[in-house]
Amino acid sequence: MAVVMTLVQMKLAILRHAVKGPQGSTMSSAGVLGVLIAGGTVYLAFLDGDWLPAAYAVWMLGWIIGPVFSGGGDESLRPEFFSAIGLRPYRLAAGLLTAAFIGVAPVVSLLALAGLVVAGTREGVVGVVVAVPAMVLQLAVFVLLSRVAVALLGVALGSRVGAIGAGVINGVILAILGQGWVFAVALGQGGQIPEFVRYLPSGWGLLAVEGNLLALVAMAVLIVLLLGAWAALLTRRTGADRPSTRGRRPMRAATARQAVIAKELRTWTRDLVRTHQMAFALTYGVCFAAAPLALGIPDMLPLAGPIFIAMAASLSANTYGTDGTAHWLTLLTPGASDVRGRQLAWLAAVGPVAVLLTVAFTLVTGGPWPLVLSATPALLGGGAGLVLLVSVYGLVPGIDPRNRGGNPLRTSEDEGSLTGMAYLMLLLVACSAAPAVTVAAMFGWWGVPVGVATGVLCYWGFGLLAERRLTARGAELLQVMRTGRRPGSITGKSSFAMPKMSKPREFIVMVCITLGAIPLIPQGVVAMTMLSDGQLGHTWFLATHMPPALRWPTAIVMVLLGLGMYTTGFLLWRQAKKQAAGARAEAREEPQEAAP
Structure with missing residues (x-):
């Protein structure tokens, strides 16, 4: 007792x-x-x-x-x-x-x-x-x-x-x-x-x-x-004893980039947490897209690949934080292209499975080819770029893999920030495909080159920004990973932690983040695929019940509403974050002014 x-x-x-x-x-x-x-x-x-x-x-x-x-x-x-x-x-x-x-x-x-x-x-x-x-x-x-x-x-x-x-x-x-x-x-x-x-x-x-x-x-x-x-x-x-790592095949690489790629690919296959995350993302994408089959609606099946890409990106967004202090190896390796190597490894782990899912399920349903072929390359490029960019700009200090303890589900002491990072990543990855999907919905096959161009630009541009950030702030990031605190930070919280805000605003942020997917996915994207195939009168999809002149506008408005909800939640969160940072700066300046 x-x-x-x-x-x-x-x-x-x-x-x-x-x-x-x-x-x-x-x-x-x-x-x-x-x-x-x-x-x-x-x-x-x-x-x-x-x-x-x-x-x-x-x-x-x-x-x-x-x-x-x-x-x-x-x-x-x-x-x-x-x-x-x-x-x-x-x-x-x-x-x-x-x-x-x-x-x-x-x-x-x-x-x-x-x-x-x-x-x-x-x-x-x-x-x-x-x-x-x-x-x-x-x-x-x-x-x-x-x-x-x-x-x-x-x-x-x-x-x-x-x-x-x-x-x-x-x-x-x-x-x-x-x-x-x-x-x-x-x-x-x-x-x-x-x-x-x-x-x-x-x-x-x-x-x-x-x-x-x-x-x-x-x-x-x-x-x-x-x-x-x-x-x-x-x-x-x-x-519990830790599993033995003896008997591993030695890793051979001719260049620093190849070493990064080989290391990352082995991490994707040997780190059981990453294995769990990849299996979850794949299963979630397939089951989420297949669920409408219970109503006899196969139109969402082609979205299994894009959903898998988005989920894989959101789960791997804190890639540097998850690796912990192993980042010192990169800092001590002259000329190591860590960002580009990680991008290629992420594409190698996610890309083939995503393309296979997309093509196979689109063949089953017979389309819509322009939409899926436009969205897939844009999402792959956006995910490969954003995973590294978000990780270096909003790193959440993680628990070193060797110190994870008896609960391997807990990879960070600040799980709330990881949740915020995952939601933000889902929004950003969806936005990276928005231009290509919009063009495909309006002009058909013209969306495919737009999707390819968007993916290449996101891969190259976001990767470049992440590489520059890593080069300029690599030592600071290592310090954050070691101590869990940021230079000049009082709380040590990640950039994605929920800042202090009024109760009505916080409620709005939660509603926008949790419910924004309803108008965006089923009432928007899925309704568009139904309209493109000429399927009308389905129970829950508002656009399929509208008069001919209002069907596509309704679906587009739903997509904009979903994106608007996510954007509103993000802007309110960002505004509160800036106000909290300003308050901390004023709190640090007051003692200095009073000292003389």
Whole structure:
């Protein structure tokens, strides 16, 4: 009990400092958004049907996969911190589990689980009484499933097969969530929520409220089993040995650039984190484009390649930060063309797969060839240039690969900045293809040379800017990677961290970033492909229902709306960033003026 109370007090102290620090605004915005979603979940409890168990299934899925895409979730209390104390794994797991209930996500989830109380009112006083322990047990199931999933993924990333398998599973799940509108439309067309959803672990609380008290017992047993599994995985994590690197084939290169290319290509195939990211990007692109097939709509299949390129670029945007202090090798190698070598290696890793996907799926659907052949070279060139440019200008200090510890998902101490960098990269890569796609939509095959020219210019121009920046500021970047702090920086935060801004502006930024893809992709790009093929009257695509004179203008307006939302979010973020930098500069000047 003493161990549990100590860990709880530590988590409370960390949370108090986080609320007062630079993370406070992000936490408050996430909390407001979470409360709104929780309120919508509780509202479903007043409706007939299986909407509430389906919603809880989504919450459970969010708990499982959410930490996977945020560096392993909340790890303010890491198991490695307590490995030298000699605690038994079960006691450590119980203490960490209790501390995990303290935070924004558990509170918001508990509010969403209040729908069990609403459902219990239909069963009378007994249902309301049972709903209270059911809420607590259901939340414990969510938290433990999250912890065990992250621990299992960490074990999977210890082998190449496991890393690929984990990437495939995560890509499928996230693509399904990203294309949720497909399944919403399918249900709206007469489909029903499958009966088995009610019997998933996420629905056991509702079964208990409805009178099946064995569900409470089942949740308690599941919690004990998950706790035991987590304790065993914690033991493996804190005592795991590092894989041997013996037996590697020696690397031979005649020039410095060839050495960079060979090193990068080997990193793409041997670094299990990169392997996981590549498998995820590939699976996400294919599944995201194939999801509309559930409605009999194949038109989005040709976008699998472009989506894969964008996701691969966003995941590899912090390439220098991920490599850590290995950058000193480049600084000590005269004449090494590190940027160009990395660009060629990135194209070699991403390009062939992207081209194969694009051509194969476009052959299946029979077009639209001008759009895909215009977008693909532009995206490849834009990705190859922007990956290096964003990395050297907005580097997020990463954890050296040799020091990643038991959670390989966490590649940086500032995971929030990595998320901001990924969103920005998606926007920038999409913008690099916008001129070619616009020309192809209006003038057909003329978009192909525009796409090739745009890709070449982005590759050469952005690479040149990155190379100059690396030459001029290479030593400073190495210092950032070593210490995690920037010269003259007070907080040490990356350029992509969420700056302090008013609550309405922060809410607008979050809405623009998270919802901008809806008008841009399905209502814009996908609608354009349908119109080009003469497919009209599809359920969810507004442009296909418009009169002939308004179809293309509607689709173009949707694309502009999506780009406008992303641009608005970026401009508000940038304005707040400049104001924060000005405030810090004034704070540094005041003591100097007062000194005489």
